[in-house]
Amino acid sequence: MAVDVNSNKYTFIFAAVMVIVVATVLAVASEFLKPMQKENVANEKCQNILSSIGIEAEAADAAAAYKENLVKAVVLDANGQVVSEPKFGAFNIDILKDYKAGLSAIYKANSDDMEAMTTALLAFGDGGVNYPMFVLSKGGKDVYVVPMVGTGLWGPVWGYVTVAGDGKTVVGAVFDHKSETPGLGAEINQASFQKPFEGKTIFDESGEFTGIKVMKGGAKGSNHAVDAISGGTITSNGVTEMIVRTLKIYEPYFRELQAETETTEVVELSLDSTALALNFEQIVDGIEPSAE
Amino acid sequence: MSEVAVAEKVKEPKEPLFSKKNRALISNPLDDDNPITVQVLGICSALAITVQLKQAVVMSVSVLFVLAAGNVIVSLMRNLIPNRIRIIVQLVIVAALVILVDQVLKAYVYDVSKALSVFVGLIITNCIIMGRLEAFALANKPWPAFLDGIGNAFAYGGILVIVSFFRELFGSGKIWGFPVLGEKLGALLSDGTLATKATGLYAMGYVDNGLMILPPMALITVGALIWVQRARNPKLIEA
DSSP: OOOOTTSHHHHHHHHHHHHHHHHHHHHHHHHHHHHHHHHHHHHHHHHHHHHHTTOOOOGGGHHHHHHHHEEEEEEEOTTSOBOSSOSSOGGGOOHHHHIIIIIHHHHHHTTTOHHHHHHHHHTSTTTSOOEEEEEEEETTEEEEEEEEEEEOSSSEEEEEEEEOTTSSBEEEEEEEESSOOTTTGGGGGSHHHHGGGTTOBSBOTTSOBOOOEEETTOOTTOTTEEEOOTTOHHHHHHHHHHHHHHHHHHHHHHHHHHHHHHHHHHHHHOOOHHHHHHHHHHHHHHHSOSOO | OHHHHHHTOSOOOOOOTTOHHHHHHHHHHHTTTOTTTTSOOSHHHHHHSOSSHHHHHHHHHHHHHHHHHHHHHHHHTTTTSOGGGHHHHHHHHHHHHHHHHHHHHHHHOHHHHHHHTHHHHGGGGOHHHHHHHHHTGGGSOHHHHHHHHHHHHHHHHHHHHHHHHHHHHHHHSEETTEEOSOOEEEEEOTTSOEEEEEOGGGGGTOOOOGGGGSHHHHHHHHHHHHHHHHHHOGGGOOO
16 A cells, blocks of 8 residues: 555546546446336326317327327427328327427517518428427327427426317317426416316417417406416416427418318308319418418 | 544443434434425425425435445545545445436336426425535544434425325315316217316315416425424424
8 A cells, every 4th residue: 555645647547547437437327217218208198189179188198199099290390290200100200309409499580570480490400390290099080299499487397288180279289398387487387277278279260379378367258368367377388488489480381281172162152163272272272381 | 434444543431323313313314403394405406396295205215325325435434535635536426326216216216207307306406405414424433423314314305295185185185196076077069168077075166276286386385394394393483
């Protein structure tokens, strides 16, 4: 034991050895536990998606239930058009990661200029932003689950809003948050906040996109608003911003859905085919994206 | 182990594993020398994660593991650690243990890990842990160091559990997530209004105290605990 524990040489060697040992231990542990952690995250995602269409599943069998109900998963670009060959599967798109990686800045900078935002979103990353959407079957009918992410008071908030096959009625919604104030903003992950979303519409009677707003002072019977949580104003505003902004991206897709259901309705009601054709063309013209 | 044995050539009669001195290492922190109520350390986490009993228990178990293992490791290495970088060495050991705990929680109890979120990472900054490593483990053999770690972690956990019990009970009317004071049920009517029905105490007009959920009430609860402890332990009363 002739080593001088306090010599410079010993100190350096000790520090180096310690760092290598600790790094090795942590790397091994992380690699070993990774499959289970990934499974947990995927299960939670399945649970959330299912919950937004009104199915409560245990974490263990959420993945199976999700597969069972899944009709298809599609990926949209920033124009709301379906990407035919997406780089990632819809399920594997981490929207929270994208949001943190720069999307939030784009949304903020262009909040009043839709066109500039679309341009920026199409240029984002490698080949534009991908927006996932999950089409599930609920009681034999297709419903459209839109994942979304936004900013609350203390950290990110996220959720899934499910729209019915008519392209405008909300079937269900779930929200969660990372660190909102318990008892105030954190209530957005409670049923009492989420339940009133059911049956609201994201388009008004004249067909204008409205989204759903979380209103301070009560929704007062509005079809496009729900009650805010008292004391959670900033969280509520964040949720409103998230819902309106995200659904706006998916708007063209929902308009197509509306057009489909409307035309089938018209066919059933009237046999005047010229009027129908005209009507249909008008609708199609209306939804054609103006710029590439 | 061998280097410890070599370094500790001081002649001492061999102590039994649970000698009076060793037992005191566990019992002292529980009362006379409680890290939270007497030394007022680790308050930040006591405020942050005592909203629910379950979170508090998981946090306590995590701290127990980190503190006991950290104490033993530092104690084993106490004659090897260069004096000038000892704080950093302790920090690395604690940080490594905390990351391990975090990873294990994420893999096996995902929902709890989500609820604790950043607070597991913040175990690193828990003053109790660095305090025990620096004040005790660095100067004592592994076994007493282990006991000291367990004792302090239990003392910390005990306070957490008591505080979270009251906060969960009065703040949300639940214990361990089970509604014990009755339930409030909400149902959405077709006209869009929310109908509520209450059972148990809530039916009699009882309302949860929302303040209990917020951090200030944790501080007040800890204060009340300190008061109770000082009232019945005369040793703690300063002249």
